Amino acid sequence: MQRRLGRFWNMQSMRYTIIMPVGLVSKNCTGVLELEKMSAPKRNFQIGPLKRQIVMDPNYADKTWKILEEGIHEIYNCNISGLSFEELYRNAYNMVLHKFGEKLYSGLVTTMTHHLEVISKSIEAAQGGLFLEELNRKWADHNKALQMIRDILMYMDRTFIPSTHKTPVHELGLNLWRDNIIHSAKIQTRLQDTLLDLVLRERTGEVINRGLMRNVIKMLMDLGSSVYQDDFEKHFLEVSADFYRAESQQFIECCDCGEYLKKAERRLNEEMERVSHYLDAKSEAKITSVVEKEMVESHMQRLVHMENSGLINMLVDDKYEDLGRMYSLFRRVPNGLFIIRDVMTSHIRSTGKQLVTDPERLKDPVDFVQRLLDEKDKNDKIINLAFNNDKTFQNALNSSFEYFINLNSRSPEFISLFVDDKLRKGLKGVSEEDVEIVLDKVMMLFRYLQEKDVFEKYYKQHLAKRLLSGKTVSDDAERSLIVKLKTECGYQFTSKLEGMFTDMKTSEDTMQGFYASSFAETGDGPTLAVQVLTTGSWPTQPSATCNLPAEILGVCEKFRGYYLGTHTGRRLSWQTNMGTADLKATFGRGQKHELNVSTHQMCALMLFNNADRLSYKEIEQATEIPASDLKRCLQSMACVKGKNILRKEPMSKDIAEDDAFFVNDKFSSKFYKVKIGTVVAQRESEPENQETRQRVEEDRKPQIEAAIVRIMKSRRVLDHNNIVAEVTKQLQSRFLPSPVLIKKRIESLIEREFLERDKVDRKLYRYLA
């Protein structure tokens, strides 16, 4: 059966009968060949050996080769219609069988080389743009031809070539193409230049024939990765580096940071797209790193610090898109993110430092804290939207806040005042979830504080005022914050605070009991509302002298009698500086008002029931209220517009010994109830602040000593540096003790013989039981 070569490549499987040519054995031999698609290299091949001896014609080899050579010619000339696959295959087969494989092989090499030389010339002759097309076309032809040739010479490929370790036909065809075309002197450089030129043109905006590029590049890849790399990729990368170096230089001179980043990003995407369209996928990493290096890495510092458009400007103006772009570009290069983080950190630190040291800001504590929160929110948003919630940036933000919040020693006080403001009025009418959000933010600031014990002191004071004046917006909110503080700092931190709440509740019950008992006789006397505070839970107040009016004293004694009747062994002392009173007053023209005043103010006012005119000195003598308190409470009744229920002569703001006070008969207010006294938490004055700080320092001494003793008790012997480290670690949730302070406490403990120094090594301390 003879099949036409033209139809050959589309057949699935065939059975062939091989008939020996004339001149050889006359017998028919049958070998069975089963062929699937010839273009697939490794398929099931069973070639049975011939069973008879064969005698050769001496010229047989030459004649056979001639046939094959002719066949190859025709194949290269695309003249395959007249060829017979079987015949050619058979001839090749026979040559190999009769040990003429060598001749066949070398003949193949020669023939193909000759053809390739011809092809080479025609490619060289192509002008301009046609060069690549011609190359591409010829390559396609060569491949087709090579396929057919390989099919014909399949037997040699499978038997002779492996056993002689020669290059297989297909590979040979590629190598010959490579050597004779690609590496030919006239083509090699021209090819490189053409390809690189096309890339350049595309980069400058021209549209090029990508399909053609893809084919040619694929050709190089097929010829071997070293061909692709040496003949193209290497030069491509070099040229690209030069191109981007120049372009980036140009851009950086004329663009601002945001624009530059956009351009860089665009170029990067372009290159990735280029690779996906017509380059080897492995080139992607290499070309992107070229772009990253030339466009990003080389100019990082300059971009970040660019005036008016650099990183700091972007941060200040919340330019999320630009920041996000910077992040994703800088992330690709070594140290890129480090630079961003570094600049951002120092910016946050300096802004924060300004915030906390600005004297204007310090006048309003609530505003001060609000600004801190705003600053945190702003930066959180940036990290969230632009920096991919990067943990390292979060950490940098946290450490910056910790740094500058503690630069101002009044931060703990101010944060407590902020909470006080929120709990007294700021959170009025706010939903439970929103309350939680605000409290969580407060906790976040609290965590940054180094001096948490100072916060505790102020918080206690402010809470006491809130509870006693009944001015808290929500009991639940108060308790919620206590729980958060307990979770953060442990039970000890909040046990006293909880004691305060308990006292309030107990006092309610006590009052009910009092009024139900026989002690509270109904009469015209004033009604009393008492809160009994357990000393130790509440902030210590220095007890002040104060002479209560007789009517008040009476009812107070009644309460005392009742209380001590049910609670023996306790002692009660009246805290006159924390009380309030409601007075009904009638003024000169008959106006009636109900005045809400502090206890001290009440004592002063009651004096005017028995006198029209009183000098400051007289009031002081009668009430025995300490001078500074008395002056303040008189000022708030005589010198404040709208609250001037008293009149002072002279009208000056300051109070002198002989100033005279009168009831202001002309007093008027559109409200029936007038509130005068203030028991509201306020920012401390400088001297008060000093005092509190001193108390805190005093409180810290025993805490340090307790820590030292605890540590030494368990370790028995320890050296100086380790003690300092351990003590610091134990106390860090409350405050940061300085090494000097710790040393001082150690010396004090040595003096009191709790510890001793080791006799030989003076760095060691020993616990004395």
Next chain:
Amino acid sequence: MKAKKQGFITQDEWRRGLKALEANSLEKLQRALPALEREVMRPSNFKDFYAFAFRYSLTEERQKTLDIGSICLLLKIVLGSQFRPQVDSFTQYLQMQKEYKVLTFDQWMGFYQFCNEISFPDLNNYDDQLAWPLVLDSFVEWIRQKNN
């Protein structure tokens, strides 16, 4: 002489002491003195002597500290020959500062170690992060400020 009280030597104590020195005449006592001095100056003995000097000066029953005036005098006597510059400087400091009115035994011994270990007057190897008594930290700071 194992005398019980500073500045007072009983007759028995006197006899006992001189017998230990084997000095029963004035000349022999005179000759014994330099040997005694040398004995005291030996480093292993000197530390004990230095410590003794402090305790010896405590006159009252439960007294644990010495006032600054006595400290300065005592230092001159005990360390004056060996560490003149340190003693002069330290006594000057003690008399000038106001924080410490007395020194404890621990601080007294600390100064001896200071003289032995710390190069003076450059103070290059002094590290205030170590276990030196605070009074010496302040002393060193005072010197450094003076030099600047």
